[in-house]
Amino acid sequence: MSDVDSRGSTVRAAGAKTLAAYLREEIASGRLSEGAKLPAERLLSEQFGASRGAVRRVLQDLKERGLITQSVGSGTFVRPGAASTFPARIRERAEPPPEDQTSPAELMEARLLIEPLMPRLITRNATGADFAKMIECIERSEAAQTIEEFEHWDGQLHRVFALATHNSFFLKILELTNRVREQGEWGRLKARSLTPERRKEYEAQHREIVEALRDRDTDAAVKALTEHLIGIQHNLFG
Structure with missing residues (x-):
């Protein structure tokens, strides 16, 4: 693999990690509320610099953890009760202060x-x-x-x-x-x-x-x- 390919793969991997961390934090804090629809895979790929395959793997992991649901033709949604699956200390850390709302x-x-x-x-x-x-x-x-x-x-x-x-x-x-x-x-x-x-x-x-x-x-x-x-x-x- 060339240096260019290596750097590109590193960037995409970092983008996938950033996407995963972002979605977990948004769900834990309630900023992505129950039933909220996530952006399309292509938009997430463009926004976070991750490949479409990496985005799918991140979403599949969240689905297996019971945080989201996916419906063909409808999209990806935050599962009811998803925030409560996180320990209280994580929810509290993710919750922004009231003045930031x-x-x-x-x-x-x-x-x-x-x-x-x-x-x-x-x-x-x-x-x-x-x-x-x-x-x-x-x-x-x-x-x-x-x-x-x-x-x-x-x-x-x-x-x-x-x-x-x-x-x-x-x-x-x-x-x-x-x-x-x-x-x-x-x-x-x-x-x-x-x-x-x-x-x-x-x-x-x-x-x-x-x-x-x-x-x-x-x-x-x-x-x-x-x-x-x-x-x-x-x-x-x-």
Whole structure:
């Protein structure tokens, strides 16, 4: 095996270990609650840098431990009572402090205050590579076959917006945002509110935002992004 292959295998193995540890901790803490649906294997593979085979082995191990259930055509879900299978000391260690808990409603309030600040930096600092990543996220989200896949690429697009500011503060904020989006409550709200019509609306808004950013039209980008976030907030909470 070449050095390149060896390094690649090492990275994939590390990714599988990280995925296994992440899922165990999320289930033990209750952040992945009973009945919560896990992302598709392909998304887990991309997010953690693990091969599809490694992801399947991690999920099979969790299944054998009684932590998840799998149904062909439906997906992978956290099994009822899964958290209680962990010793109390592990559940307590995994449980985040109360001040670290952010509700979806609080998240949207914060996003409406913070994200509309980003276009001013994006129109000044973004590169061609940044815009190419935005287009890739849009195309992948539009091609998504499931809500989970669409939500993943939606989140990645907003992360690319943060990266395109070339300001580390915004990237840290969006990392916190995605932590909340990974919680079960956000997923349930999004699944309930994301009708095919609303998804088409979000996709059109994404393209409008990116088009304004590529034109270096700050005011238009701020307006489009703000309207997009207000629409999400209304659809989620009424």
